[in-house]
Amino acid sequence: MTRMAIEGLTLRLGSRQFCDKLCLDFEPGQIWGVLGPNGSGKTTLLHTLAGLHSPQDGRVWLAERELAQWPVRERAQQLGILLQSDDSSFPAPVRECAMLGRHPHLEPWQWESAEDWARVDEALERVGLSHIAGRDQRLLSGGERQRLKLATLMVQAPGIWLLDEPTNHLDLHHQVQLLEDLTGEVRRQNQLLLMSLHDLNLAARLCDHLVLLYGDGRVEAGPLAELFESDRLSRLYGHPIRALHDGGQCWMVPG
Amino acid sequence: MNAAIRVGLHALLLALFSVHHAVADGIEVVDNKQRLVRLTVPAERIISLAPHTTELLFSAGAGDRVIAAVSYSDYPATAKSLPRVGSYDRIDLERVLALQPDLIVGWPSGNPGGALDFLQRHSIPLFLSEPLSFDDIADNIRKLGHLTGNDEKAELAAAGFEQRMASLGQRYRNATPVRVFYQVWQEPLMTISGEHIISKVLALCGGHNLFPNLPRLASSIGLEAVLAADPEAIIMPSSNPQWRELWRRWPQLRAVSDDRLLVINPDHLSRPTLRVADGAEEVCRKLQGEAE
């Protein structure tokens, strides 16, 4: 399965430095959580990995080729991203919106097949939107919209999943159920997933690796077990965080 | 007293009382909107708010009393050098007031209603001129002459005009009727209704306006409607060759096959003034195919 790597990556936005000459390898089968306070560069990092943002310096590798060398359509077959903002003022039924995920897999003049529609219906079923498949996307609630974006990504079926704040607008049930479903699937398929999260405990529950962005150029990355400790996370967020232990599980709570 | 004398006397009395009766307490005339215009002394400082009223004032012998006019007041030539108070549809009212006129000659269908109302509110004597017939033209000149103390000169001009028109009417009384399309403008294609003074000129010369019942004096018209009406002559007040080319595309048209695309002097018929007589003579001559 495809792997990704970054080499000497430097990211800046205005006067803010997010990372400096960062090198990291992302292996198939891994689930990465990207953590950090607001404005620490989580979105910029994910956009860079998706090829939507050009870094100041350094390279991003997708498989054996540099990301920038990939034709956009082929890249979109390998790699998909859940964006934070995706809105459109134009009317379109939910089912057609989800079908947009199929775009990179279709030839320029090709129409969607029955099999493609079956994928769409399956994805809508997985995110619990089947009952409103015909509704105009403009009428969806925030949470429904977020689930539609997730379904679109499922239809795209990339090997590498980048999720920017996937829990936005989702209720507790959907946060846990949808993301467990997705990460489980990614592990089974030996794929790769990176997601930015604000809920530390959800990150601990779903991820096996972490990237900690301090927002001042310092970055720490590695297995969850090495990084997930209260002192470190307190420094990361600039806020005291305590660890509560409960039957082998460790819970982080704000102090 | 026989009837003829009675009618004549009546007319005389009417004229005396309606126009001349108020010599003692000033000058009074009725304008084209049936308003009474009253002056204590003949007007000395006149502002003309339309090109045709400037021309009429000069014809009435009051050209030297006109102190300002609107743009396009280009006849007679001396009118070109008059100070301007804007255009007929956008009048500089401050300028008008600053010039302290004692008579304003307006054009109700051309000037903005608000401007005319404003002038009336400030009780500046206002004569509204809207000549729709040959008689109106002569009548306008007589009244403007009276308002400026030029009765004799105005009478001479008006009577001369009436006489020319009457002799034209006499001469072409039995002329062959010709179905005419009068083309006012090309894009959009426009013509005149039967109410328009030009239509009356056509009638004088034996011409028959093909679209007498249009709702406005000048209206846009479909090319197809003109083709369907198949005019015997087309009169156009423009020497622009494109105007003739438009019709030459339709060789089946009577006016084209008979070569009766008649170009006339655009200046003579464009305004209801004495030059209508020149225009009428030209139209009659060309319509009836007479040599110059």
Add this chain to the structure above:
Amino acid sequence: MSRINPLLVLLLLALLLVVSLVVSLGVGSYARGFADLPALLFGSADSLERAVMLELRLPRALSAMVVGAQLSLAGVMMQALLRNPLADPYVLGVSGGASVAALITLILGFSGFWVAAAAFAGAMINVVLVFGLVSRAGDWSPGRLLLTGVVIASGWGAVVSFLLAVSEGQALKSMLFWLMGDFSHVPAPGWHLLVLLVGLLFAWAVARPLNLVVRGALQAQALGVDPRPLRLGLFLVTSLLTASAVTQAGSVGFLGLVVPHMLRLLIGSDHRWLVPGAALGGATLLLAADTLARTVIAPQQLPVGVITAFLGVPLFLWLLNRNEAQR
């Protein structure tokens, strides 16, 4: 959003277009029954009736169809380009540039071909201006493009107002007629038909990417569409279509805004259906409007823009209401 099969809608629109064409050819001041149509169209008699048909009604009908299709197509693409459902083909100033140039030639006393040529040149000057300003800034985002275009369009608008203010009489009448859009002097479409075909081909070729572009540049890029060349292409093709339409008939309003929405309500937002649908719908609506414009108060003529609004506004509101009620 249950709706009718898009293919059925397209077929119905095509049928409606044919009916509109037959009606348009069959009515007019030069009244002739529909029964004579074939003889007049395909006969060989050298009569005035036949000339009216072949040189007046037919070119006019064809032009109305081409302009209607061009404006509606440009509307669809402009709305996608700017990601704004309120955009119309004129929003970036193409018609403004064309108007200024056309009005100046009208003031100078030209007519016909020269006005059309000036209009096209004016439209192209606008394209170069907007393109130059936007590419200097290097920012092809819808916001930047819209702002630049709107400001330039307002500038043109001011010049148009100025030109109208200093003109009077017959020239003014010509200018107002031109501004409202008018078909009474159009020749047969000629090369404008080619522009329409190019526009249609382009729009249809990028129809599926358009579905992505309306969801934003990032989303499009993430799903395998590079938005930058597409945006540039959209800008140039809509400009060309609009310039060609304005050159033929003046700035016929309303159509480019409303036809795309009508078609969205009828057949949805998939541009693969929307593009041909808008072209057919726009052609039909403008042809019907022009037929009415020249017959309703015949022999007088109305500017076609007045009729498109009279027809389009209630039709659009009805569709909108029907759609609200359904969901």
